[in-house]
Amino acid sequence: MKDEILSYREMCNKIHLNTIQRGMNFHIKKGISVILMSVRPGAPYDDEIDMVKNLLIYEGHDVPKSKQNPEPKKIDQPIWTDNGTLTENGKFVKAVEDYKKGLISPEKILVFEKLNSGIWSEKGLFSLINYETRISNSRKVIKFILEPVDEHIEIPKGKDVEEHNRLIPTGVKIAVWKRDKGTCVLCDSTKNLHYDHDLPFSKGGSSITEKNVRILCAKCNLKKHDKIE
Numbered sequence: 049m050k051d052e053i054l055s056y057r058e059m060c061n062k063i064h065l066n067t068i069q070r071g072m073n074f075h076i077k078k079g080i081s082v083i084l085m086s087v088r089p090g091a092p093y094d095d096e097i098d099m100v101k102n103l104l105i106y107e108g109h110d111v112p113k114s115k116q117n118p119e120p121k122k123i124d125q126p127i128w129t130d131n132g133t134l135t136e137n138g139k140f141v142k143a144v145e146d147y148k149k150g151l152i153s154p155e156k157i158l159v160f161e162k163l164n165s166g167i168w169s170e171k172g173l174f175s176l177i178n179y180e181t182r183i184s185n186s187r188k189v190i191k192f193i194l195e196p197v198d199e200h201i202e203i204p205k206g207k208d209v210e211e212h213n214r215l216i217p218t219g220v221k222i223a224v225w226k227r228d229k230g231t232c233v234l235c236d237s238t239k240n241l242h243y244d245h246d247l248p249f250s251k252g253g254s255s256i257t258e259k260n261v262r263i264l265c266a267k268c269n270l271k272k273h274d275k276i277e
């Protein structure tokens with residue numbers, strides 16, 4: 049229900065998923081995308097609500113922080129991943145382009161807003177009608193323009209293909225261990241390590257390769273989830 053106050057758990061239940069691991073989720077369920085936004089001070093991205101035009105302006109996301117990219121806020125927000133697939137930014141950009149070409153109707157996005165730690169509000173259903181690229185602090189950021197739609201959407205129960213539930217093949221584990229030198233990719237810790245799938249929810253098709261697996265320590269993994277919750 050629009051404007052309902054929800055805990056993180058209740059928010060996940062709304063879309064019948066155990067977790068929502070990231071802010072941008074293109075086609076998290078068949079035909080439905082979900083984004084998590086925040087206009088709180090200190091939020092990781094500059095999302096805005098344009099009260100005059102009644103639009104939501106949602107900032108695209110940075111490259112994930114890694115040893116190769118220690119300062120994501122200094123790098124253009126990416127459309128493509130290193131292995132040539134679209135990032136979440138890219139998938140939403142493509143949806144706008146396809147809509148403008150008249151190939152599809154605007155992408156429907158269910159929006160949740162973080163009000164405080166562990167407190168969320170359902171902002172309702174929006175249409176993704178446009179995007180722009182802006183220069184901010186000498187790098188490119190993407191701004192998605194969303195228009196509220198007066199419509200209710202039923203989110204299907206049951207499992208979609210959720211790749212993060214898939215097992216990581218041994219060969220991939222060995223390759224990742226070598227590449228990450230047996231340390232956490234974020235803080236170099238050698239304790240409490242595990243393999244982290246850095247996978248979008250509904251990538252549909254591409255398999256687990258060393259490019260979407262990394263080593264994280266328990267502390268950094270917790271921080272990653274805190275960012276969302």
Ligand SMILES: [Zn+2]
Pocket residue numbers: 232233234235236237264265266267268269
């Ligand atoms: Zn760590």
